[in-house]
Amino acid sequence: MNQSSDIKNIGVSGLAAYIPPYRVWLEDWCDWTGNQWPKIREVVGRSFRVRGPDQSVYTMAATAVMRLIEQYDVDPTRVKFLGLGTESSTDNSAGAIIVKGMVDRALEARGMPPIARSCEVPEFKHACLGGVYGMKGAIRHLALDGAGGQAIVVCADIAEYARGSSGEPTQGAGAVAMLLEEDPKLAVVDLPGSGSASDYRIMDFRKPMLRFCGQDRSESHQVQDFPVFNGKYSTTCYVDETLHALKDMYDKRQLDPAEYMRSLKTIFLHRPYRRMPETGWAVSYLFAMSQGNAEDRAELASYCYEVGIEPDALAAEMLSKPDVASLANPEGLQYEAYPLTMAVLRVFRGSRHYRREILDKLALGSDTMLDLGNLYTAALPAWMAAGFEQGLDENSFTPGEEVLTLGYGSGDAAEVIPFFMADGWREATQKIGFGEAMQFAIDLTEEQYIALHDGRTVTGLNYIPQNEFVIDRVGHSDERHFADLGIEYYRYVG
Numbered sequence: 001m002n003q004s005s006d007i008k009n010i011g012v013s014g015l016a017a018y019i020p021p022y023r024v025w026l027e028d029w030c031d032w033t034g035n036q037w038p039k040i041r042e043v044v045g046r047s048f049r050v051r052g053p054d055q056s057v058y059t060m061a062a063t064a065v066m067r068l069i070e071q072y073d074v075d076p077t078r079v080k081f082l083g084l085g086t087e088s089s090t091d092n093s094a095g096a097i098i099v100k101g102m103v104d105r106a107l108e109a110r111g112m113p114p115i116a117r118s119c120e121v122p123e124f125k126h127a128c129l130g131g132v133y134g135m136k137g138a139i140r141h142l143a144l145d146g147a148g149g150q151a152i153v154v155c156a157d158i159a160e161y162a163r164g165s166s167g168e169p170t171q172g173a174g175a176v177a178m179l180l181e182e183d184p185k186l187a188v189v190d191l192p193g194s195g196s197a198s199d200y201r202i203m204d205f206r207k208p209m210l211r212f213c214g215q216d217r218s219e220s221h222q223v224q225d226f227p228v229f230n231g232k233y234s235t236t237c238y239v240d241e242t243l244h245a246l247k248d249m250y251d252k253r254q255l256d257p258a259e260y261m262r263s264l265k266t267i268f269l270h271r272p273y274r275r276m277p278e279t280g281w282a283v284s285y286l287f288a289m290s291q292g293n294a295e296d297r298a299e300l301a302s303y304c305y306e307v308g309i310e311p312d313a314l315a316a317e318m319l320s321k322p323d324v325a326s327l328a329n330p331e332g333l334q335y336e337a338y339p340l341t342m343a344v345l346r347v348f349r350g351s352r353h354y355r356r357e358i359l360d361k362l363a364l365g366s367d368t369m370l371d372l373g374n375l376y377t378a379a380l381p382a383w384m385a386a387g388f389e390q391g392l393d394e395n396s397f398t399p400g401e402e403v404l405t406l407g408y409g410s411g412d413a414a415e416v417i418p419f420f421m422a423d424g425w426r427e428a429t430q431k432i433g434f435g436e437a438m439q440f441a442i443d444l445t446e447e448q449y450i451a452l453h454d455g456r457t458v459t460g461l462n463y464i465p466q467n468e469f470v471i472d473r474v475g476h477s478d479e480r481h482f483a484d485l486g487i488e489y490y491r492y493v494g
Contacts, residue, residue, distance in 0.1 A: 008147075010139045011184035011422065015385045015432045016068035018060050019174040019372070021463060022050040023441040024449050026169055032446045035169070044169045044273045048373025050444065050452050051158050051173040052463070053220065056488060057088040059469040061156035062102040064175035066467075066492075068152060069107070071431045072179055076107055076115045081141045081151035084123045085131030085377040087207065088158045088225055090488075095123025099154065102469055106492040120146075127205060128270055129409025131155030131176075131377035132417070138180045139189055151180040157376030159272075162226045163453060170273045172373025176381040186388070186428040187403065187419040195249025197241050198413035202328045204237045205229045205410030220455035221474040221488070229410075233328055233335040235279065237412045240324050240337055242269075242280045243287055245406065245414035258292030261285055266396070267361050268383045270408040272374040274366075280406070282345055282358045283338070290318050303347045314340045324412075364390045371438065380407050385434040392429040399423045465493040 025047045030037040051060070061084060069076060084096035091098065100121050104114035120141065124134040131153060138151035156175035161167035180189075206228045215224060250257050261284070269277035286303075289296040301311040322337040336342060348354055365387030375382050384405065391397050403419045422428070442463055444452065451458040472491040475484030 008143055008182055009184065009188045010142050010182050011180065011186065011188040011419065012135075012178050013181050013185040014068060014072040014179035014428055015176060015186070015381060015388070015434070016064055016071050017174065017176045017378075017382060017385055017432075017434050017437040018063040018067065018468065019437050020049050020051050020055055020060065021440050021442045022052055022448075022452060022461070023047050023371075023443050024050060024171075025443060028443075028446070029169060029449075032449075033164075033168075040169055043275045045370035045373065047371045048169070048172045049174060049441075050171065050449065051222075052461070053222075053452065053458055054465070054470040055173075056090060056222070056471060057086050057156045057158055057175075058090075058098045058102065058488065059471060059490060060158075060173065060175040061086070061154045061177075062099045062106075062490070063468040064156065064177040065099060065103050065152055065154050066106055066469075067433070067437075068154075068177040068179055069103070071433060072428075074150065074152075074179060075113075076103075077113050078150045079115045079119055079152055080146045080149035081120045081138050081153075082115060083121075083134035083138055083151070083153040085125075085134040085153060085155040086123065086157050087125055087127050087130060087376055088156070089123065089125065090223060096121040096154075102490050102492070106469070109492065109494075116149075126413060127409035127411050128157075128272070128376045128379060129407050129413050129415065131381060132407030132409075132415045135178060135180065135189070136191060136415070136417075139191055142180060142182060147182070149181075153178045153180065155375075155377040155381050157378055158225065159374040159376050160225055160453065163450070165226075166231050167227070167229060170374045172375050172379075174372065174375045174378050174382065176375075176378045176385060178381060184422050185424040187421050187425065190418040190420060193249065193253050193418050195245045195247070195252065195416040196414070197244035197248060199241065199244075199324065201233075201237050201325050201410070201412040203228065203230060204234050204328070204412050219457050221471070221486070222455050224455060230328070230335065234410060235276065236327065236335050236337050237324060237410065238270075238276060238408055239280055239283050240322070241408060241412050241414040242284055242406060242416075245416040246284055249416045249418075256292070257288035258296045261288050262357065264361060264402065264404055266364055266387065266391070267404045267406070268365075268380060268387055269362070269406040271369055271379045271383055272376075274370060277362060278358060279345070280408075281362065282348060282354065283341060285357055286341060286344060286348060287318055290315055299353070300344075303344045303351070306347045307343050309340050309343060314344060317341060364388075364394075364396060368434070368438065380405060382434070385432050388425070388429045389432055389434050392426060397421045397425060399425065468493060
């Protein structure tokens with residue numbers, strides 16, 4: 001496949017991450033909560049990270065940006081776009097400008113120039129897709145009025161769920177910053193060849209402000225950001241939007257779906273937990289086979305017969321256009337838009353083709369991701385960072401090779417974007433340092449985890465921050481002459 005040639009080569013030249021050190025092993029969590037470790041290990045992963053008492057989405061984002069500037073020797077005065085992708089904002093007015101202010105002061109303290117005063121500072125919010133929208137916005141900026149400059153997009157989030165909920169083992173926290181420019185060193189991003197899809201799904205995954213009412217924050221400034229979600233329905237939404245975004249890309253590029261999917265060696269998808277991207281890509285593959293050649297359709301029919309489904313019935317379901325939003329009905333509780341396909345998927349998982357066409361193509365970086373949990377907007381770039389590093393170790397990529405990415409945001413939207421590896425991908429990958437960002441960890445006890453999770457005072461952590469931002473204090477004045485109630489003040493610990 002060739003990338004579109006009607007715009008400048010713009011893409012990613014670097015990645016850098018910040019992962020908080022506080023770790024919960026899911027095997028320990030299963031012992032604490034009475035959950036089944038073999039099932040959690042297979043569906044979710046091994047561990048997740050928790051934000052610290054002096055951390056917020058802004059401290060993590062700013063630390064990732066500082067690391068990006070240092071690791072790639074970025075001239076801050078050339079940065080004319082700093083975008084923040086997040087769904088964990090705690091300020092409904094300012095966003096990326098907070099990150100810029102923190103970074104500027106830390107740079108100046110080191111005798112370096114701040115980020116350009118003419119820098120744009122947008123925040124992008126659409127569930128887990130905000131970072132991808134930020135990247136697209138940065139590329140469009142660099143193609144037009146920001147030509148010749150550089151852009152940074154940082155994806156940062158805190159994924160937290162109520163204790164005892166089905167989402168609790170899929171928690172996580174962290175930030176990944178991306179450096180974008182013309183003639184990129186890591187990978188060219190092909191926006192004209194990308195695919196988009198969106199649809200309103202009512203209650204897929206929401207965060208209405210009503211949740212904040214009545215929270216007791218007497219021991220902590222941190223507001224608990226638990227979502228309203230419905231697990232099985234959310235899986236249906238993810239799968240359906242993935243299919244529509246892929247179709248949009250197939251149509252734009254005039255691709256044969258089955259042939260194209262087989263041609264790819266590496267795919268990175270939004271990953272809220274281990275099983276979700278496997279399911280999304282596998283269903284997409286089954287749909288592609290239904291449009292493939294006689295051999296493809298025969299293989300698909302064999303899976304149908306094994307589960308007792310008529311191939312024609314499956315084909316009719318795949319051609320249908322289900323109204324997914326109508327499934328969000330508390331009386332019916334029927335959350336599956338493609339029941340026959342999901343039944344065939346269970347058979348497909350046991351076939352030899354499943355490893356070759358699904359697991360092997362999702363393999364790069366996947367083991368590292370088992371210890372991250374869900375990073376919302378940062379989940380996709382984190383997987384890419386981990387995958388590129390493993391690809392460097394294994395010499396997996398060649399310049400010009402296509403790597404497909406899929407971002408997804410509940411609510412509901414998806415973006416399928418092709419990346420083409422640049423000539424300098426090896427040198428750029430050597431500077432990512434994702435493995436180093438994950439190296440240091442503090443394993444939490446049950447008591448420490450519960451206290452951190454619930455916003456209470458935690459004892460015995462014994463962690464001294466280094467080369468990162470922390471919350472120094474939180475304003476409490478609400479006087480007529482001066483008000484800073486709830487405003488965080490930050491400090492960079494060198």
